[in-house]
Amino acid sequence: MILNTWSITSVFLAGVGILLSLAIIVVSTVGRFVSVRGVCDPGRDEPADRVHLLVLLVSVLTGVRLIAWPHFYWLLKSLVAGLSSLGVMCAYGVARLNPFLVTPIHLLKPAALTALGFALVASRSRPSATDRGSLWRGSMPAIVAAVLVIAECTLEGVYVFREKSGQQITCCTQFIDTRSADAAILSVSPALRELSAGSTGIVAWTAGTLAMIAATAGLARANARDRWVTRIWIPGALSLLGAGNLFLTGRVWSDTVAPRVLQLPYHHCVYELITDVPAMTLAALVAVAGHACLLWPVGLQLLRGSASPAVASEQGPIYGFCALALATELLIVIVHLV
Structure with a gap:
């Protein structure tokens, strides 16, 4: 175990x-217990109070884990x-x-x-949030999120305290270290080598991200009263496309964006991209958020x-947030590449 400021925090x-x-x-x-037993002070709206407390706890936990996400990469760097x-x-x-x-x-x-x-989104405007019988069903997303956080935090704690000794590794072996690769690269002009290094990937990623921005912005502006907006296959198909674009984003960042921004020749320096360039840290966060949401x-x-009318009215702001997040990511990355 290595104790330093990052591991302690x-x-x-x-x-x-x-x-x-x-x-x-x-x-x-406890909300489930209240809904079953019917124990409630007649002078207070106890289920509503529990919903508000639950929203407050989830909000604070979201902020804490949002800080802990990039912090983990700083922890990795501090152990070098x-x-x-x-x-x-x-x-x-x-x-x-x-x-x-x-x-x-x-x-x-x-x-x-x-x-x-x-x-948080599911608990914002639940129509029956003050009904004790629906409190348990309404809190299920928060319970699932809490279980995921417990698993994440437990693994991170185990990682910090675990002895990090073992096999010898050469983690930063550059892709041009071998003789054959070295000879092949020297035989290619710098301009052509730069093109083959990832310009095609950059173009594909830019086109995919622009398409996702257009789709989410269009759904954000769509009339909530239109029946086609509420059909589940639309958000389902868009989420699948988002998963594919997120995978492409990760590959392009690792293979092309990180080496160009950091001026480093090895492909896995996306870790240093997050820890050394604050703007790219923000870009990474909004990229994942824009696709995951x-x-x-x-x-x-x-x-x-x-x-449900509430679903149609809530989809617009969600898609608007996704479009804004993806546009922010695209702008930050393009500025750093140029």
Whole structure:
């Protein structure tokens, strides 16, 4: 275990996340107990108070985990010096020492934040939020999000305290290290090499992101009274397209954007892109948010039914947020590439 400022604050954020998640589960469970037993002070609207408390807890937890997401990459970078004897030269190398822990953490962080955001959206204007019998059903998204956060925080705590020793690695081996690759690159002109390095990927990613912005902006401006807007296949298809574009975004960032912005030749320096360029940290956050939030309309329709008027009215702001997030990402990346 390596103790430094980043590891201590990581444990602190994980502990706060677990405590807030447990509080969310307790509040939701007590709400279920109240709805079954019918125990309620006649002078107070206790179910509504519990809903407000639940929203407050979820909001605070969302803020804490939003801070903890980029913080984890700073933690990886802070461990480089202490693990240099194992061949570690960058944050990517630190992650390679315990991939069975780091990979689930990578996946759980955006998943937990997406679930927390959906819990807030689902609880904002639930028509029967003051009805004790519906409190348990309305709190289910928050419970699922809390479970994801507990899993994420537990794994992060285990990662911090786990001994990080093992095999020797060479984490920053450049893709031009081999003789054959070196000879092939030297035989190509710099302009052509730059084109083959990822210009096609940049064009494809830009086109895909612009298409997603146009689709989400169009749905944001669509009339909520139109029946086609509330059909579940529309948000379902858009979320699938968003998943594909998010995968393309990750590949382009790793293979092209990060090396160009940082002027580094190796393909995995996306870790340094997040820790060393603050604007790109924001771009990474809004990129994931803009794609992940496309799942919210699908969840709302499954939770309330596609015929619910509240679903149609809430889809517009969600898609508007997605369009704004994707446009912000595109603008930041293009500015840094140019």
